[in-house]
Amino acid sequence: MLLISSINSFSQDFKAMQKEYEERKAEAIPKSFKIISPIQDFILVDETRTFTIEMVCLDPNISILLLGFPYETYATKHNLERPADVEEIYKLPAEEQNKFFKLIPSIEVIETIKEGNKITIYAKVTSENIEEFNLDINNYTYKTFRVLLE
Structure with a gap:
């Protein structure tokens, strides 16, 4: 019974x-923020490896971050054996x-x-292993895009 109550307590927490x-996320992301393009949940990247994201926001003081996954380090990219x-x-x-x-x-x-x-970001994929990336607004994930490499 103690285990069950611990699990229930953890679940409630x-x-x-x-x-x-x-x-906090609802407070941090301006209500006026909206993605214009792309409208899909994926980005098709051709041989140029570039893409564009268009957004609108009335708040001039927003922070935008594009964070790709999976993360890579020099060691993972070059297959170095990790101790x-x-x-x-x-x-x-x-x-x-x-x-x-x-x-x-x-x-x-x-x-x-x-x-x-209107905010337009022109970006380039630099990783061969990227699967998706987050569009973070004011340090909160707003949307996740899958990346489809041609």
Whole structure:
């Protein structure tokens, strides 16, 4: 019975945390924010590997972040064997540690244009392994796009 009550307690705590997160997200993302293009949940990327996102927002003080998944580091991109114990990595020189910890961007923002309330982002996919990316507004995920590479 104790285990069941612990699970129920955890479930209630999780639901409360989730509700609080959704309330903060609703406050953080301006109500006037809207994606114009693309309207689908995916981005088809051709051989140029570039794409465009068009949005509108009345609030001039928003933060926009494109965050691709899966994350890549120099080590994962170059198939370096990761030591079994993280302490072994910390014993390496800083430059070698960075190969295991520093993330390589999977999307490069080429240009951002703001004309009135319209925001256009021109970006390029820089990773061969990207599957999706989040469009984060004011540090909260607004939408996730799947990436389809041609």
